[in-house]
Amino acid sequence: METLLCLFLVLILTLVSSIFLKKNKNSKFNLPPSPSSLPIIGNIHHLAGLPHRCFHNLSIKYGPVVLLRLGSVPVVVISSSEAAEAVLKTRDLECCSRPKTVGTGKLSYGFKDITFSQYGAYWREMRKLAVIELFSLKKVQSYRYIREDEVGFVVKKLSEASLTQSPVDLSKTFFSLTASIICRVALGQNFHESDFFIDQEKIEELVTEATVALGAFTFSDFFPGVLGRFLDLLFQRHKRINKVFEELDAFYQHVIDDHLKPEGRKNQDIVSMMLDMIDEQGDEDSFKLNMDNVKAILMDVFLAGIDTSAVTMIWAMAELVKNPRVMKKAQENTRTTLGLNKERITEDDIGKVDYLKLIVKETFRLHPALPFIIPRETMSHVKIQGYDIPPKTQIQINVWTIGRDPERWTDPEEFNPERFTDSSVDFRGQHYELLPFGSGRRMCPAMPMGVANVELALMNLLYFFDWGLPDGMEVGELDMEEAGNISIVKKIPLQLVPLRRY
Template sequence: MAMSLLYLFLITFVSLIFVCKKIKSSKWNLPPSPPTLPVIGNLHQVGELPHKSLQHLAARTGHVMLLHFGFVPVTVFSSKEAAEEVLRTHDLDCCSRPKLVGSRLLSRGFKDIGFTPYGEEWKERRKFAVRELFCLKKVQSFRHIREEECNILVKKLTESAVDRSPVDLSKSLFWLTASILFRVVCGQSLDESKFIDKDKVDELVFEAETALGSFTCSDLFPIAGLGWLVDWLSGQHKRLNDVFFKLDALFQHVIDDHSNPERSKDHEDIIDIMLDVMFKQRKDDSLKQDHEDIIDHIKGFLTNIFIAGIDTGAITMTWAMTELVKNPKLMKKVQDKIRDSLGNNKVRITEEDIHKVPYLNLVVKETFRLHPAVPLVSRETMAHIKIQGYDILPKRQILVNVYAIGREPKLWRNPEEFNPERFIDNPVDYRGQHFELLPFGSGRRICPGMAMGMATVELGLLNLLYFFDWKLSDGMTHKDIDVEEAGTLTVVKKVPLKLVPVRVH
């Protein structure tokens, strides 16, 4: 009897909340919404691939739509025009981030760049990152690392080519981006790292992305600790804390190693730079940061770089190779253009070679369009604005569906077809100024590591396509290559891409 009364009270309480919200919001011209269920709202309509679920809902509801994830209203934008209003016209009012449980924990209480809400502290960190870590001069200073790691990959693939054995290209490309990042950030080779097992890096990245990309009841039902209790009972808090402690242990080991005065180093890496600059700033009397606070900020930065920097480049290269293998004629055309431009006698590819093959950039753009590694751009409004005539209220979570925009038939002819030549004589670019192609976002929150990411992707693909032809395993044809997706925060090829390399040059 007591439990029945409790359930009746909860249902009545929740129903009153919805009625009050409806009365309060009736004076606004809110975006249309698909039908909702009590309490959970539209959660039942969001499947394992949220970007696809939201694309299908938008096709029925509208390119600007209001959803309810539990008690949290979320506005989703799925058109170029709406994206431009959000990310350019109203960028200043839409450039904050929601304070979610997972992002708060992994960013160490919002001491990073990626998840910190907009404000003076975020602006200072962003300036620091652009000036000290990701400026063009700094990106170019790490060029030799990218070239050396690509050369190592070519040697490993050549060994597999001797006996014509298939390689897991998805994993090989993940290790390539991870190896480059570890040397750039930590100053040490991933193969020789004392702090992490190379074979467990992908597992850790996956766990971190899952933690950040998953819903928690605390975020969806922020009512007097009820959501927290459900997260605790379901084990969600434990999973988040497990990832936090794994990342924290890794970063602490690396920072301790960099603090050793006897440490030998080949180059000044990103951790060297952060330690040097941040502790120099500490001497300024106006800055009251203690040692622990500075270390927390460095770990927050490292979390952003680790999660955003490793997986996205590997995902882009994997999708590009997948689409080319699916289309043998296009693969041959791309390789012919590369080999004609570079000749047949190169022993090693350098970044100067990238500019000799403009067609490769078209392939990368088309991969960004069809397979954006991060399909949903997340923001939070800081003021009441109007988008496409609809009222978007303050503190409203917003999502720009980059995936849906990239497959919009009104923008792209035959949008499901992989066709790099659609970008010939086409001014559309990926740097955030063209809102039909937003792989790095746009506006104040655009990815600061864009130049470094592009350098890795183009150099990696150039090595794969110049030195090797790619065959399928026995019994397979190009029609057997699937494009099934998996993931939430980032979207990977669900079935790893396994191909047989054939050394050509």
């Protein structure tokens, strides 16, 4: 199918070779530099491979602000902390809407979620709901017992595996862990109870399929109008999106139906809270929730919450094993600080171990789970570092490149947590060289929950276990190749051998 697609595009180029993309030649505009483009497709031919690496290579040649034309869609790629600050802080209001794509529109029930909805009164109400009711620090802390229970269950399973000293698939372990936490927090459903209607394998499959669908290429996204719709129909580009939407919708509906039963709201999970809000709405309320809003919020929590935390933990453990000095220091620091006789690690212990926080920061820098902040779209004409950016321009901020900027970071390709010792740089949106959760109005509201998941899990694995590679594998042989589209994970699952210490 992909070969046929390429041949068809070549045919289009041949037939319309005299038609070139319109370029704004108006001398009053100082547009960002741009690579050479082709008829119809624009700069799409420059994106052969992982997008964040393709954009990184273009930034090396053309600078930190680059204009691309993907089909008929203008896209500005931002690849420096200074330019990112201009977008996310100085011009945050003018640059804080979202582009509409087929995949995001379908899976968000017509942009009724928080992540992909356009900027306006609706988004402000949904953001307020998320910040105050769903993901406040108090609410995140109330779910602490869930995180501790689920991490404790992982420690138990790894302890059993350590008896045989056999390799464990940590990639699967981390996805199962985050899925278990999110399903209890958001859905009130516990994998370890026999009446849960779906298993972890299916959850992981759904999350993977949905992430692929969100990042999938559809012609309509880049060629609006009859041509895009015709090509999508011809190559069935919507088929995968529609299939995963139907599966997710059925899953959400099953959960909601369970909560609507008299005994269904026994926990204060996110679904319960939102259904209670719907019940309490009055005729005079100007902003009202419905079931599509509930499902759209579940999409945000479910996909982002499971995927990004798991990906971060995978990269952190991969880098620790790849760098024995850092691993040894992390384990010694954790065990010396907490003592050697603890039977259980709790969230009270997290603040005591400073080196763990440095490891998490360094993982966010070198391996942001999302190499791009969720794309923004300009609502009016803005200037970024002297360049004119017209309205309705998509903005992609490459945080993967920013985290590797040699002007900002010494030895940027090296995993070195000590670089953050005595450094004020943090990942909470105020330092534009480290942006795993974004910044400004569209910053991820669930950041506290994600960080809590990552820190507690890593601390337990560092305290209770030593880690080795499978028999016959040397540290230098550990494959760090990336894969993915929206989120970037280690391509080959991380297989490590746990050895229980305490």
